[in-house]
Amino acid sequence: MITINGKQYPFKAGQTVLEAATAAGVYIPTLCSHPHLTAFGACRLCLVQIDNVRGLPTACTIPLTDGMNIRTESEDIQRLRREIMLLMLSEHPYSCLVCKDKDLCVKYNSCTTKAGKITGCNLCSWKEGCEVRKVVDYLKIDEITYPIHYHDYPLKREEPFIDRDYNLCVLCGRCVRVCEDIRGIGAIAFLNRGHKTRVGTAFDMSNVEAGCVFCGACLDECPTAALTGRATKWLAKTEKRTKTTCNFCGVGCAMVVEGRRSTVMRAQADLEGPANKGQACVLGRFCIPSFFNAIGRLRYPLVRKDGVLTPVQWEEALKAAADGLKAHDPGDVRIIISPQVTNETAYLLSRMSREVLPGSIMELDSAFDTVALRSSRELLGNAGSSGSLVAINNAGTILIVGADLHLDHSVLRVRINAAHKRGAKVIWLGPMPQGEDRLVDYHYPGTDYLDKLAGLLRKMAHDAHNFEGSNEFLESLVGFKDSKESTELAKLIRGKSLCILLGKGVLMDQPEAVFTAAYNLLVLTRSPRGLILLLESNSQGISDVSGLPTAALESPPAAKAYYVTSGNAYVPKEADFLVLQDIFESPLMERADVVLPGTGMPEDAGTITSLEGRVQALDPIALAPGMSKQDWLIVAKLAIQMGGAGFAYDTAGQVTEEMFKATKVKSLGLIAKDSYAFKLHTMEQPQRTAHSSPTNKNVHGHRGADIVYKVDDLRRLYKYWGVVE
Amino acid sequence: MKHAHQNQCLDRTERNCSEDTAKKLSTIFLKYRKDKDDLLSILQDIQDEFGYLSEEAIHLLSKEIRISENEIYGVATFYAIFRFEKPAEHRITVCMGTACYVNGADKILDEAEQKLGIKTGQTTEDGKISIGHVFCNGCCGHAPVVVVDNEVSGGWTPTKLDKTIDKLKEGSP
Ligand code: SF4
Ligand code: SF4
Ligand code: SF4
Ligand code: FES
Ligand code: FES
Numbered sequence: 074m075i076t077i078n079g080k081q082y083p084f085k086a087g088q089t090v091l092e093a094a095t096a097a098g099v100y101i102p103t104l105c106s107h108p109h110l111t112a113f114g115a116c117r118l119c120l121v122q123i124d125n126v127r128g129l130p131t132a133c134t135i136p137l138t139d140g141m142n143i144r145t146e147s148e149d150i151q152r153l154r155r156e157i158m159l160l161m162l163s164e165h166p167y168s169c170l171v172c173k174d175k176d177l178c179v180k181y182n183s184c185t186t187k188a189g190k191i192t193g194c195n196l197c198s199w200k201e202g203c204e205v206r207k208v209v210d211y212l213k214i215d216e217i218t219y220p221i222h223y224h225d226y227p228l229k230r231e232e233p234f235i236d237r238d239y240n241l242c243v244l245c246g247r248c249v250r251v252c253e254d255i256r257g258i259g260a261i262a263f264l265n266r267g268h269k270t271r272v273g274t275a276f277d278m279s280n281v282e283a284g285c286v287f288c289g290a291c292l293d294e295c296p297t298a299a300l301t302g303r304a305t306k307w308l309a310k311t312e313k314r315t316k317t318t319c320n321f322c323g324v325g326c327a328m329v330v331e332g333r334r335s336t337v338m339r340a341q342a343d344l345e346g347p348a349n350k351g352q353a354c355v356l357g358r359f360c361i362p363s364f365f366n367a368i369g370r371l372r373y374p375l376v377r378k379d380g381v382l383t384p385v386q387w388e389e390a391l392k393a394a395a396d397g398l399k400a401h402d403p404g405d406v407r408i409i410i411s412p413q414v415t416n417e418t419a420y421l422l423s424r425m426s427r428e429v430l431p432g433s434i435m436e437l438d439s440a441f442d443t444v445a446l447r448s449s450r451e452l453l454g455n456a457g458s459s460g461s462l463v464a465i466n467n468a469g470t471i472l473i474v475g476a477d478l479h480l481d482h483s484v485l486r487v488r489i490n491a492a493h494k495r496g497a498k499v500i501w502l503g504p505m506p507q508g509e510d511r512l513v514d515y516h517y518p519g520t521d522y523l524d525k526l527a528g529l530l531r532k533m534a535h536d537a538h539n540f541e542g543s544n545e546f547l548e549s550l551v552g553f554k555d556s557k558e559s560t561e562l563a564k565l566i567r568g569k570s571l572c573i574l575l576g577k578g579v580l581m582d583q584p585e586a587v588f589t590a591a592y593n594l595l596v597l598t599r600s601p602r603g604l605i606l607l608l609e610s611n612s613q614g615i616s617d618v619s620g621l622p623t624a625a626l627e628s629p630p631a632a633k634a635y636y637v638t639s640g641n642a643y644v645p646k647e648a649d650f651l652v653l654q655d656i657f658e659s660p661l662m663e664r665a666d667v668v669l670p671g672t673g674m675p676e677d678a679g680t681i682t683s684l685e686g687r688v689q690a691l692d693p694i695a696l697a698p699g700m701s702k703q704d705w706l707i708v709a710k711l712a713i714q715m716g717g718a719g720f721a722y723d724t725a726g727q728v729t730e731e732m733f734k735a736t737k738v739k740s741l742g743l744i745a746k747d748s749y750a751f752k753l754h755t756m757e758q759p760q761r762t763a764h765s766s767p768t769n770k771n772v773h774g775h776r777g778a779d780i781v782y783k784v785d786d787l788r789r790l791y792k793y794w795g796v797v798e
Numbered sequence: 799m800k801h802a803h804q805n806q807c808l809d810r811t812e813r814n815c816s817e818d819t820a821k822k823l824s825t826i827f828l829k830y831r832k833d834k835d836d837l838l839s840i841l842q843d844i845q846d847e848f849g850y851l852s853e854e855a856i857h858l859l860s861k862e863i864r865i866s867e868n869e870i871y872g873v874a875t876f877y878a879i880f881r882f883e884k885p886a887e888h889r890i891t892v893c894m895g896t897a898c899y900v901n902g903a904d905k906i907l908d909e910a911e912q913k914l915g916i917k918t919g920q921t922t923e924d925g926k927i928s929i930g931h932v933f934c935n936g937c938c939g940h941a942p943v944v945v946v947d948n949e950v951s952g953g954w955t956p957t958k959l960d961k962t963i964d965k966l967k968e969g970s971p
Contacts, residue, residue, distance in 0.1 A: 275872075
């Protein structure tokens with residue numbers, strides 16, 4: 074038992090005094106602590122009194138012991154805290170904080186939204202969330218006795234996404250710690266000492282030059298408005314907020330989004346998100362509003378009349394689409410599913426394909442995901458990653474193959490960084506973006522993934538003391554060479570649990586063989602849960618509910634009629650009927666006969682499944698723009714129009730329920746993965762044929778659009794990185 | 799997928815690091831383990847070698863010991879001993895202590911600033927001459943005192959300084 078302010082609470086080992094008090098609902102003022110960060114003890118606001126402990130220790134750093142008698146408030150403590158705050162505030166624009174009309178002002182005279190420099194709370198965009206205000210109110214400070222020490226640092230507003238006004242900084246160090254400790258970037262640091270201490274970059278470089286990846290973690294940590302998101306800070310304060318899931322990539326970060334009518338206004342990582350634990354990347358943190366609110370959204374159904382796409386009512390569009398598709402033999406119909414649609418949409422599309430257009434062929438619109446899912450199904454018996462993301466945290470060696478973790482799946486770096494700090498070795502195969510060299514211990518730049526992995530496999534199989542695999546397996550490795558690299562790699566990997574992250578770069582080599590080699594490596598290192606496929610948005614879920622991708626066809630017959638959910642899909646020029654269901658205008662519209670406007674993530678309901686097989690919900694925060702409808706509903710209506718039975722649903726929830734009964738997706742949460750085959754697979758002999766590079770030239774294709782070309786700041790950043798022109 | 803990302807920041811990595819600089823740095827790095835604990839000693843060695851901590855040096859050091867440039871710079875700025883700008887070839891320091899001031903030191907400093915087109919604390923663009931000021935050199939009897947490249951002398955006038963600057967510019971002190 075411990076006592077806080079005279080009341081008894083159960084004692085929990087391992088907690089700090091601050092954590093215990095917070096759990097007990099007792100407020101202790103803090104500025105420099107945050108549940109995600111290790112205690113720092115810098116602001117000294119959390120002073121408490123503890124019997125038999127000398128002085129006034131800081132609650133955030135002192136571990137709890139049984140029987141402690143803690144007092145969080147006393148004359149002495151409050152006086153000291155006030156003193157600390159006064160000193161801090163002498164450098165902070167404080168006029169509003171201590172204004173006698175504060176309460177009235179908040180009520181009647183809110184923000185002047187056009188202010189440049191923040192000279193008081195009334196001009197500050199972060200008034201509601203500010204932690205300094207909270208502490209000042211708690212300590213009832215109404216007068217500042219020290220002279221003003223305004224630093225008058227210049228504003229940094231020329232960077233992408235983030236505005237910085239270090240005049241508001243209270244030097245809590247939360248941004249510096251999250252950037253270095255959690256994200257492993259170190260783009261900002263404390264500079265100088267004493268009164269001149271400030272947060273900044275080496276030689277005052279721009280943050281872009283200093284290596285910032287604009288993940289926004291610092292901004293979410295900052296207790297003040299020193300760091301703010303430029304695009305959204307002045308948007309109206311929340312009317313509505315909800316939890317949903319980012320579908321820009323396959324990590325499945327849980328997000329809290331705010332919106333109003335048809336506008337999504339803010340997105341922030343959900344502290345409780347199982348995959349991301351409060352972290353997001355530049356896409357999820359900053360691009361959700363800018364992308365989905367960008368110009369070019371489809372708002373009306375369109376039908377081609379006399380060669381011109383003409384806005385029409387839904388009935389007419391659905392009828393035109395249904396008639397056109399029905400006019401073809403189902404065997405000549407191709408349905409192409411974008412990785413960005415929900416499980417519900419994919420489920421209904423696959424039902425439509427089976428029941429209404431039997432014989433039609435479905436395709437997943439992602440070259441890498443198709444190979445990855447197909448190979449894993451052949452190797453493991455189940456399509457998808459063999460383990461959850463925890464495999465990264467637990468691995469002794471992490472092997473990253475053909476990935477670019479600054480562009481895609483960026484939040485996984487957080488786990489890799491944590492594992493790396495713990496002592497795991499990180500090996501990178503393939504081209505590596507600048508800035509990863511602090512995370513990566515060994516880098517092998519070539520794209521000859523197969524040669525490296527198979528060579529390594531051979532080395533490990535030969536070196537194994539009592540190799541359990543068959544002779545047949547050993548023989549299948551004969552065609553591969555040992556090399557200096559494979560010997561080195563074998564040394565690094567042997568005897569440790571392995572986690573392999575496979576990214577779309579392997580398309581440059583022979584992807585199927587690379588998958589087999591990678592999987593065999595996991596068998597040899599006894600790491601059955603170590604295969605992580607870096608899939609796009611919802612490819613995993615689409616595969617689970619629709620059975621895609623189907624077995625590889627040598628040369629799939631060309632279809633005549635196409636029903637595609639993405640303007641990036643490949644539709645041959647000869648196709649004579651095209652239904653395009655998308656959220657943005659795209660060049661493919663020129664050839665479409667019918668265009669059906671669907672919805673994006675902030676407007677969508679249903680579920681999506683992350684690359685680790687975690688089924689998570691989408692909760693709409695914004696209204697669908699114009700006449701557009703949620704995609705699952707469009708599919709259902711189109712199926713009915715074509716004579717399908719059992720497609721009448723009122724809500725996405727009903728589809729979800731049916732899908733949970735009819736497919737292997739049974740509920741929200743992680744799909745159980747215990748039925749995996751775990752054995753060596755013989756390797757095909759290497760073919761020395763040149764492999765084409767992937768055809769899709771998008772950086773972040775999302776349905777028919779590319780995020781980079783819809784979000785100016787992202788384009789600026791990528792331009793600097795050399796990713797786009 | 800475009801791996802142009804690879805060439806990202808080429809302008810960063812290639813911070814005009816001359817081979818000579820890289821060679822000198824690697825000799826310094828050889829003396830130490832790649833360890834955070836050695837950071838200060840390494841920084842001192844670099845400053846001893848080059849006279850200051852350049853962007854290139856910190857960049858290469860960051861790669862070597864895998865600490866971010868920003869953190870290294872942060873640590874370095876914590877200590878007053880480190881400089882981040884290339885020191886000028888010649889340094890003129892005008893004493894502005896009371897004795898020198900009343901003997902016209904301000905006019906001498908003015909002359910230097912005007913002639914070189916820079917302010918005290920700055921260096922000419924060609925990196926040749928920098929001017930600075932101190933408060934008392936402890937030899938007030940010789941006021942006004944000016945220190946040129948570590949040589950302390952008294953009895954200065956604006957005209958004398960003018961000539962000295964011309965000489966420094968030509969290359970012979
Ligand atoms: S945005 Fe991310 S990388 Fe950039 S400074 Fe903040 S925490 Fe660091
Ligand atoms: S910028 Fe914000 S988070 Fe960073 S030290 Fe200043 S107040 Fe703290
Ligand atoms: S890592 Fe992926 S899921 Fe997470 S915020 Fe970024 S794009 Fe969204
Ligand atoms: S919160 Fe404990 S010292 Fe800042
Ligand atoms: S005032 Fe110039 S030397 Fe003392």
